[in-house]
Amino acid sequence: MTTDPQVPQEQALAPLDVSPETQEMVRREMPEATEQAKNETMALIEAIKRKAQLQAQQMQAEAEKASEITVEKYLEAIRTARREVEQMDLFDPERIEYSIKLMQMDAEQNWENLVKEISTLGDRLNDAAKAAWEALTAPRPDYSDTIDESKQL
Numbered sequence: 001m002t003t004d005p006q007v008p009q010e011q012a013l014a015p016l017d018v019s020p021e022t023q024e025m026v027r028r029e030m031p032e033a034t035e036q037a038k039n040e041t042m043a044l045i046e047a048i049k050r051k052a053q054l055q056a057q058q059m060q061a062e063a064e065k066a067s068e069i070t071v072e073k074y075l076e077a078i079r080t081a082r083r084e085v086e087q088m089d090l091f092d093p094e095r096i097e098y099s100i101k102l103m104q105m106d107a108e109q110n111w112e113n114l115v116k117e118i119s120t121l122g123d124r125l126n127d128a129a130k131a132a133w134e135a136l137t138a139p140r141p142d143y144s145d146t147i148d149e150s151k152q153l
Helices: 020-029 035-088 093-137 144-152
Strands: none
Touching: 020 035, 035 093
């Protein structure tokens, strides 16, 4: 991406595919910047976007894996408890079956709620990334008039 002879080759950034949205925004916000500055800015923006997306995907995958393990362990504990209770022969097997079904439905509901929470977290991370992007690219006031006035004093 860099062609500046002052930048050592090993430090030059690898070229990234830049989205049309990023290209248009950089050209709009930096009309007088050099092509190299625009290209480096686009590369930085794309790298930030990719890093945020990757981290969100990793977090979601880790949460899903943890919840799968939790559900499996929960169901395993229920089955073990059922076997032990059935061996004791102290309770009505139909009532035990009904209780186990209720626990399984509760586990499934908890799983669905966890998936919804993960989805909501992903949406929030996406919204936060967009808000950060907008804050980063928001136009800044032009202070050049203030600097010119201070020189006249």
